[in-house]
Amino acid sequence: MWSRDRYKQMAEAVAMLYVKALKDMPPDVRIALQNAEQGETAPIGKTILGTIRKNIGAADRENLLICQDTGTPVYFVQVGEYAEANPVAIERAIRQGTERATTSHPLRSSVVSPITRKNPQTNTGYRVPVIHWDFVEDRDDVEVVVVPKGSGSENMTYFRMLLPADGVLGIKRFVLESVVGSGGNPCPPVIVGVGIGGSSDLCMLLAKKAIIRPCGERNPDPEVAGLEADLLQAINASGLGPMGLGGINTALAVHVEHAATHISQNPVAVNIQCWAARRGRLTIRSTGDLAIGF
Numbered sequence: 001m002w003s004r005d006r007y008k009q010m011a012e013a014v015a016m017l018y019v020k021a022l023k024d025m026p027p028d029v030r031i032a033l034q035n036a037e038q039g040e041t042a043p044i045g046k047t048i049l050g051t052i053r054k055n056i057g058a059a060d061r062e063n064l065l066i067c068q069d070t071g072t073p074v075y076f077v078q079v080g081e082y083a084e085a086n087p088v089a090i091e092r093a094i095r096q097g098t099e100r101a102t103t104s105h106p107l108r109s110s111v112v113s114p115i116t117r118k119n120p121q122t123n124t125g126y127r128v129p130v131i132h133w134d135f136v137e138d139r140d141d142v143e144v145v146v147v148p149k150g151s152g153s154e155n156m157t158y159f160r161m162l163l164p165a166d167g168v169l170g171i172k173r174f175v176l177e178s179v180v181g182s183g184g185n186p187c188p189p190v191i192v193g194v195g196i197g198g199s200s201d202l203c204m205l206l207a208k209k210a211i212i213r214p215c216g217e218r219n220p221d222p223e224v225a226g227l228e229a230d231l232l233q234a235i236n237a238s239g240l241g242p243m244g245l246g247g248i249n250t251a252l253a254v255h256v257e258h259a260a261t262h263i264s265q266n267p268v269a270v271n272i273q274c275w276a277a278r279r280g281r282l283t284i285r286s287t288g289d290l291a292i293g294f
């Protein structure tokens with residue numbers, strides 16, 4: 001079993017991970033933004049993309065946050081079947097790391113009670129950080145991905161129980177209406193996460209999981225990958241553009257995750273990630289070695 005020291009090291013590493021995710025843009029997103037700027041045909045869109053890239057460069061140079069919104073801390077934890085770790089202690093380490101980063105950096109605390117709106121100034125609260133778990137075969141490590149989920153994009157989240165008769169066409173229409181209807185609110189160009197199938201709760205989780213995939217990486221299922229390509233083309237043909245002010249780059253990517261569903265259901269969810277598509281990955285190997293990346 002993991003020692004007590006291992007969980008202490010993990011809490012420290014989670015604190016570093018959270019800060020790094022807020023300051024250091026993943027390379028795949030940097031490349032996607034660079035390509036978008038080079039290919040943008042609308043002058044205003046090109047200017048906005050240039051400003052976004054200057055913003056990222058300033059954050060790199062000055063060791064600053066990429067965006068003022070520290071977001072809601074959302075964690076995806078994968079536990080290998082041979083990892084001798086205690087999930088309760090892992091959850092405690094994630095909470096401690098989030099709080100430590102917030103108070104000692106310090107970071108803006110964006111998390112409040114939904115009833116009293118009281119802010120504990122820790123970026124944590126009842127049931128937050130949000131932690132999702134997966135248990136994975138044939139591995140002995142633990143992996144933690146953090147997504148500080150900005151509110152401009154999280155506010156633009158959609159779910160619909162379509163009819164089976166609506167088919168894939170209905171899914172496409174719903175995704176397109178959701179993204180274009182959001183206008184500039186989610187700070188485009190965005191990564192569009194789409195969940196299809198499952199139950200209502202699983203469908204929403206799939207849409208959120210979809211946004212953590214490296215930008216533009218296709219779903220391994222060719223039919224789903226084709227749907228991603230169709231949706232990306234349709235969204236960018238809308239002309240909404242960077243920050244909703246016109247251009248051919250409304251979305252950097254569309255990622256779809258799916259699950260089997262009930263014979264009488266056709267659930268679809270959309271979760272949008274803004275251009276500040278921040279994420280960080282902490283891997284804890286069975287030897288105790290820690291690695292932080294994207």
Ligand code: SF4
Nearest residue numbers: 067150152153187274
């Ligand atoms: S939606 Fe993203 S880019 Fe826009 S303010 Fe929020 S975190 Fe920043």
